[in-house]
Amino acid sequence: MKNNDWKDRLNIVYSTNPDFAYQTESEDEQETIEKEKQNLRVSIEKKNRGGKTATVVKGFTGPEADLKDLAKLLKTRCGVGGAAKDGEIIIQGDLREKVVELLKKEGYVRTK
Numbered sequence: 001m002k003n004n005d006w007k008d009r010l011n012i013v014y015s016t017n018p019d020f021a022y023q024t025e026s027e028d029e030q031e032t033i034e035k036e037k038q039n040l041r042v043s044i045e046k047k048n049r050g051g052k053t054a055t056v057v058k059g060f061t062g063p064e065a066d067l068k069d070l071a072k073l074l075k076t077r078c079g080v081g082g083a084a085k086d087g088e089i090i091i092q093g094d095l096r097e098k099v100v101e102l103l104k105k106e107g108y109v110r111t112k
Contacts, residue, residue: 032062035107042100042111054082055096057089057103070106077102 040059046052057074060067064084071084074091078098082091091099103111 032066036109038108038110040103040108040111042096042103044094044096052092053094055091055094055099057091057099058087060087060089073106074099074102 038060040057042055042057045054045056060070067087067089068084071082071089071091074089075082078091078093078095080092080095082089084090100111
């Protein structure tokens with residue numbers, strides 16, 4: 001069956017070449033760097049959170065799925081809620097020391 005998805009052909013008007021292949025933009029997922037080489041920064045933020053304190057982990061390099069897996073692990077071990085989006089992990093509450101300790105136990109040695 002021919003792939004005739006119109007979304008792949010956006011901005012192409014017409015081609016007379018019978019061998020023409022539509023070029024689609026594809027984002028290459030970043031590969032996850034080894035845990036020992038990840039340079040993670042753990043900080044506390046209150047801005048834009050209605051006065052609530054949140055622990056933020058920045059600097060993760062890798063696909064969104066691996067980021068979400070790490071966030072799920074941290075949220076479960078801390079027993080709190082949070083989110084993983086835009087390359088950051090947000091953990092509810094002031095849990096900086098506990099998060100750093102958990103990351104080091106998991107093998108993320110370059111954590112501050």
